[in-house]
Amino acid sequence: MAxxxxxxxxxxxxxxxxxxxxxxxxxxxxxxxxxxxxxxEVLSARLPTVxxxxxxxxxxxxxxxxxxxxxxxxxxxxxxxxxxxFSLKQEGIGFACMxxxxxxxxxxxxxxxxxxxxxxxxxxxxxxxKWGTHGDHPVIAVxxxxxxxxxxxxxxxxxxxxxxxxxxxxxxxxxxxHMREAITIPEAxxxxxxxxxxxxxxxxxxxxxxxRYEIPPLAPFGEGYRFHVTGLNHKDDGFPTNDPGxxxxxxxxxxxxxxxxxxxxxCNEDYYLDDAEVLVxxxxxxxRSARFAVRKAREKGIKAGLLRALTLWPFPDKAxxxxxxxxxxxxxxxxxxxxxxxxxxxxxxxxxxxGIHRVDGEPITPAQIIEVIERYA
Amino acid sequence: xxxxxxxxxxxxISVPFDYSKYLRAGKLPHIWCPGCGHGIVLKSLLRAxxxxxxxxxxxxxxxxxxxxxRTPGYVDFNTLHTLHGRAVSYATGVKxxxxxxxxxxVTGDGDALAIGGNHFIHTCRRNIDMTxxxxxxxxxxxxxGQFSPTTPQGSMSTTSRYGNIEPSFDCCELAKASGASFVxxxxxxxxxxxERILLRSIQHKGTSVVEIIDSCPVYYGRQNKFxxxxxxxxxxxxxxxxxxxxxxxxxxEKVEGKLLRGIxxxxxxxxxxxxxxxxxxxVHGK
Numbered sequence: 140m141a142x143x144x145x146x147x148x149x150x151x152x153x154x155x156x157x158x159x160x161x162x163x164x165x166x167x168x169x170x171x172x173x174x175x176x177x178x179x180e181v182l183s184a185r186l187p188t189v190x191x192x193x194x195x196x197x198x199x200x201x202x203x204x205x206x207x208x209x210x211x212x213x214x215x216x217x218x219x220x221x222x223x224x225f226s227l228k229q230e231g232i233g234f235a236c237m238x239x240x241x242x243x244x245x246x247x248x249x250x251x252x253x254x255x256x257x258x259x260x261x262x263x264x265x266x267x268x269k270w271g272t273h274g275d276h277p278v279i280a281v282x283x284x285x286x287x288x289x290x291x292x293x294x295x296x297x298x299x300x301x302x303x304x305x306x307x308x309x310x311x312x313x314x315x316x317h318m319r320e321a322i323t324i325p326e327a328x329x330x331x332x333x334x335x336x337x338x339x340x341x342x343x344x345x346x347x348x349x350x351r352y353e354i355p356p357l358a359p360f361g362e363g364y365r366f367h368v369t370g371l372n373h374k375d376d377g378f379p380t381n382d383p384g385x386x387x388x389x390x391x392x393x394x395x396x397x398x399x400x401x402x403x404x405x406c407n408e409d410y411y412l413d414d415a416e417v418l419v420x421x422x423x424x425x426x427r428s429a430r431f432a433v434r435k436a437r438e439k440g441i442k443a444g445l446l447r448a449l450t451l452w453p454f455p456d457k458a459x460x461x462x463x464x465x466x467x468x469x470x471x472x473x474x475x476x477x478x479x480x481x482x483x484x485x486x487x488x489x490x491x492x493x494g495i496h497r498v499d500g501e502p503i504t505p506a507q508i509i510e511v512i513e514r515y516a
Numbered sequence: 517x518x519x520x521x522x523x524x525x526x527x528x529i530s531v532p533f534d535y536s537k538y539l540r541a542g543k544l545p546h547i548w549c550p551g552c553g554h555g556i557v558l559k560s561l562l563r564a565x566x567x568x569x570x571x572x573x574x575x576x577x578x579x580x581x582x583x584x585x586r587t588p589g590y591v592d593f594n595t596l597h598t599l600h601g602r603a604v605s606y607a608t609g610v611k612x613x614x615x616x617x618x619x620x621x622v623t624g625d626g627d628a629l630a631i632g633g634n635h636f637i638h639t640c641r642r643n644i645d646m647t648x649x650x651x652x653x654x655x656x657x658x659x660x661g662q663f664s665p666t667t668p669q670g671s672m673s674t675t676s677r678y679g680n681i682e683p684s685f686d687c688c689e690l691a692k693a694s695g696a697s698f699v700x701x702x703x704x705x706x707x708x709x710x711e712r713i714l715l716r717s718i719q720h721k722g723t724s725v726v727e728i729i730d731s732c733p734v735y736y737g738r739q740n741k742f743x744x745x746x747x748x749x750x751x752x753x754x755x756x757x758x759x760x761x762x763x764x765x766x767x768x769e770k771v772e773g774k775l776l777r778g779i780x781x782x783x784x785x786x787x788x789x790x791x792x793x794x795x796x797x798x799v800h801g802k
């Protein structure tokens with residue numbers, strides 16, 4: 140049946156909006172910013188058709204704030220931004236981590252720092268996605284590389300947000316955000332769609348941060364469970380605490396709920412990995428060049444392989460260690476001055492680790508990657 | 517007034533209001549300092565909510581950061597204590613996602629008018645249905661007494677050691693100019709009047725803003741040589757204000773320099789969530 144489905148030529152940002160709708164997104168708050176604006180434009184037209192709500196807020200901070208509010212009222216909620224807007228959203232992302240509010244934040248990465256290169260691509264917000272907001276906390280970030288994948292990874296981002304009661308970031312770069320490719324929209328039911336767990340206990344027994352659960356159920360506001368939400372360190376009933384033990388336990392549970400479920404959250408693509416002696420670790424649009432480079436290297440008889448991360452955070456250390464154990468070199472191409480390469484170095488002992496970096500607003504080419512692969516052949 | 521009427525009035529006042537219905541068990545004592553007006557305001561607010569007949573499940577109270585923003589922790593509603601300045605933005609999300617909720621925002625002068633100033637004016641502009649209560653005590657209390665956008669010029673604070681050189685905002689004029697369809701001012705001193713104003717603001721459809729003049733004896737009072745919390749209340753809230761009704765009757769020189777109390781602006785304007793529903797209906801060809 141799949142072959143009979145109609146294909147649609149779609150831009151990456153449009154696929155993101157369609158993926159969100161497929162996942163059940165019914166609330167979007169955003170602020171215009173290049174190169175992510177099309178996500179807002181499409182959703183402003185599409186959300187009312189499904190009874191959903193779109194609001195253009197006065198700034199980026201208000202957008203993430205309203206997104207969190209919408210989610211607490213029970214709707215699957217999303218916001219999208221780029222570069223400087225992602226910086227501004229960090230305080231809200233921290234609140235969503237702390238208060239455990241499911242939501243999706245799309246960041247279409249452009250050149251930086253500061254206003255940088257608004258119409259050019261980069262992959263330089265990957266560490267900001269991990270550590271951009273203050274405090275210690277885990278995050279989930281997915282990194283699609285194809286327009287079809289922006290659709291499916293946006294669906295997966297909503298599923299992970301709902302399942303783990305946490306903000307999930309969809310990170311892709313301007314190249315794939317503005318690229319048009321033919322994609323197939325899955326039928327309803329074809330992709331899994333997860334809804335958050337709601338409490339089944341009587342309201343008087345409800346604890347929004349019940350320590351007995353790894354991920355406590357979340358009641359929507361206005362349905363009889365009158366509870367408190369705060370960005371302060373809190374007890375299991377949601378009210379602030381200064382108790383050192385409770386503060387520590389609350390922070391550790393935030394970490395645990397992601398760490399203990401990494402196998403479920405991780406998603407990678409293996410390409411010629413079984414016997415790869417020269418490993419390329421890549422993500423996002425750069426991985427498209429890497430894939431091409433690996434294929435060309437194989438044609439030349441070089442045992443090269445690609446490990447492509449679709450989940451960048453939590454970092455896929457297990458798959459990387461496994462693939463690197465058979466390799467003599469790990470090559471990390473990324474459109475920044477060296478962010479993920481350091482994460483790779485942290486986890487890989489033995490093989491040489493070499494980054495390929497580019498911050499001129501141009502994509503890393505297959506030729507650049509092949510050149511380095513050949514050096515380790 | 518006849519003796520009988522006076523007795524009836526006295527009896528009415530003597531009936532104690534049961535605040536415990538709206539307060540969360542085990543969450544008191546509150547964090548507010550002795551002499552702070554926030555608790556008095558909360559009592560007026562809970563009486564107004566009671567009179568409104570709204571069910572607790574239908575109320576969502578949202579706040580930002582600061583002393584007044586701790587209010588939601590004490591009351592038995594759906595409560596959301598957010599980030600500094602952002603309360604109205606979180607509240608906008610809650611309200612638009614679930615318009616059947618009555619959203620009440622509790623915020624302070626620094627929270628609403630400084631760090632949240634942009635959110636405040638745009639919320640008023642949209643005229644989204646919510647009640648914004650700006651507890652205005654002219655100081656950042658929680659951080660220990662720095663000047664705020666409503667601190668009078670010349671006032672002392674821990675960051676204006678030689679007297680504040682900045683002009684202050686008129687919260688109500690700002691709200692009105694930004695498009696809020698109900699704007700009022702009350703004080704912690706005039707508790708019955710405040711209760712009436714708050715009830716009206718809750719019943720209003722659209723963005724309603726109530727500036728509540730309130731005193732911070734610990735951080736504003738001490739730095740500005742007030743002798744006591746009660747003296748401060750009398751000087752700032754009682755003698756420093758005049759009701760709109762009185763102001764009409766008084767000679768201009770008796771009104772000059774005083775803040776007006778009462779309902780200052782009321783207009784019928786399309787409400788945001790209703791407009792959005794109309795948009796959805798239009799898209800569906802209704």
